[in-house]
Amino acid sequence: MFNMFADWLVEDVFGLSITSKFGGALHFFIYDTLKILFLLSVMVFAISFVRSYFPPEKVKRWISGKKKGIASVLAALLGVVSPFCSCSTVPLFIGFVEAGIPLGVMFTFLISSPIVNEVSLVMLFSIFGWKIAVLYVLFGVLLAIIAGWVIGKLKLEKYVEPYVFNIQLGESVVQEMTMRERFAYAKTNVIDTVKKIWVFLLIGIGIGAWIHGYVPEDLLVRYAGEKSILAVPVAVILGVPLYSNAVGSLPMIEALMGKGVAPGTALSFMMAMTALSFPEMVLLRKVMKPQLIGMFVLIVTIGIIAIGYIFNAIL
Amino acid sequence: MVIKVLGTGCKKCKELEQNVRMAIAQLQIDAQVEKVEDIGKIMSYGVMSTPALVVNEKVVSTGKLLSVDELMGVLK
Numbered sequence: 001m002f003n004m005f006a007d008w009l010v011e012d013v014f015g016l017s018i019t020s021k022f023g024g025a026l027h028f029f030i031y032d033t034l035k036i037l038f039l040l041s042v043m044v045f046a047i048s049f050v051r052s053y054f055p056p057e058k059v060k061r062w063i064s065g066k067k068k069g070i071a072s073v074l075a076a077l078l079g080v081v082s083p084f085c086s087c088s089t090v091p092l093f094i095g096f097v098e099a100g101i102p103l104g105v106m107f108t109f110l111i112s113s114p115i116v117n118e119v120s121l122v123m124l125f126s127i128f129g130w131k132i133a134v135l136y137v138l139f140g141v142l143l144a145i146i147a148g149w150v151i152g153k154l155k156l157e158k159y160v161e162p163y164v165f166n167i168q169l170g171e172s173v174v175q176e177m178t179m180r181e182r183f184a185y186a187k188t189n190v191i192d193t194v195k196k197i198w199v200f201l202l203i204g205i206g207i208g209a210w211i212h213g214y215v216p217e218d219l220l221v222r223y224a225g226e227k228s229i230l231a232v233p234v235a236v237i238l239g240v241p242l243y244s245n246a247v248g249s250l251p252m253i254e255a256l257m258g259k260g261v262a263p264g265t266a267l268s269f270m271m272a273m274t275a276l277s278f279p280e281m282v283l284l285r286k287v288m289k290p291q292l293i294g295m296f297v298l299i300v301t302i303g304i305i306a307i308g309y310i311f312n313a314i315l
Numbered sequence: 316m317v318i319k320v321l322g323t324g325c326k327k328c329k330e331l332e333q334n335v336r337m338a339i340a341q342l343q344i345d346a347q348v349e350k351v352e353d354i355g356k357i358m359s360y361g362v363m364s365t366p367a368l369v370v371n372e373k374v375v376s377t378g379k380l381l382s383v384d385e386l387m388g389v390l391k
């Protein structure tokens with residue numbers, strides 16, 4: 001449907017050939033913008049609705065008291081569905097520590113929550129299909145569990161700021177939402193999300209369209225193709241400080257993959273961008289010492305590089 | 316009525332405070348609005364996702380930026 005509309009617009013309205021460089025780039029731009037905005041709205045709505053059942057206050061109750069192994073799997077899965085904006089990182093962290101949830105399990109939650117979010121999931125699915133989307137989620141959750149486990153084993157509790165342990169957590173009953181409130185919440189989230197990302201999205205699609213139309217194939221295959229061993233770590237190290245918006249990056253990645261960049265390299269680049277964000281590090285600094293943050297960054301970076309190689313091997 | 320907006324200072328928390336003030340003005344009720352930014356105080360309400368809204372010491376909403384209309388419903 002979107003393809004037909006883009007065809008019609010480019011060929012009949014603008015009178016360009018899709019096979020020409022500019023026509024091809026324009027077609028890519030129109031088609032991607034329409035498809036992504038549509039899927040995004042539908043999916044953010046659906047997922048927000050589901051999320052309204054999993055506020056962090058409830059999640060805390062579910063995780064605390066569980067055995068460590070079960071708790072960390074639960075934390076990773078709940079990280080996927082539980083809503084929290086980065087400004088809640090600090091209260092969330094303190095709340096979990098207070099509830100006696102081990103540090104490793106807490107990190108599992110902190111890692112899986114940004115990596116596997118509904119927006120990147122929609123983008124992956126719409127651009128690369130379900131197989132890559134499922135693999136991405138699976139490995140994102142696995143990374144969160146393993147990295148959390150390693151952090152737990154390292155006994156880094158001493159690097160948590162001492163005041164965290166002195167805060168008294170009150171008990172509160174958070175009111176259940178009504179069905180109508182859940183729908184309203186989902187609708188608000190769609191509007192918020194689209195408002196927040198449309199600029200990044202258009203820029204990303206624009207650059208993607210340009211790559212699609214103008215960048216020569218062999219250039220990228222040589223530097224970032226399957227045979228290039230260093231491509232994965234370089235992509236990850238570039239991705240970490242590049243944290244902006246995974247959404248804007250995906251259309252670029254799509255175009256790059258079309259030009260021969262290996263899929264694992266592309267996906268680990270994206271994971272690096274979402275998993276380790278500088279603003280979140282700044283927030284985490286309020287509750288933990290730099291050593292712990294450094295450890296966290298190191299372990300997650302290594303994990304993402306490993307995932308990049310695994311993806312390249314199996315895709 | 317004492318209304319507290321709990322938040323560590325992010326954009327959404329500030330917007331919620333503004334919305335609360337607008338809702339009060341529209342409802343023409345006598346209410347005291349307080350912004351709570353101290354993390355210890357926020358946690359003492361058992362709240363882990365901000366912004367949160369506390370009315371007369373009772374948590375009524377967490378992790379949501381309520382609109383003026385929604386707030387008017389809550390505060391009535």
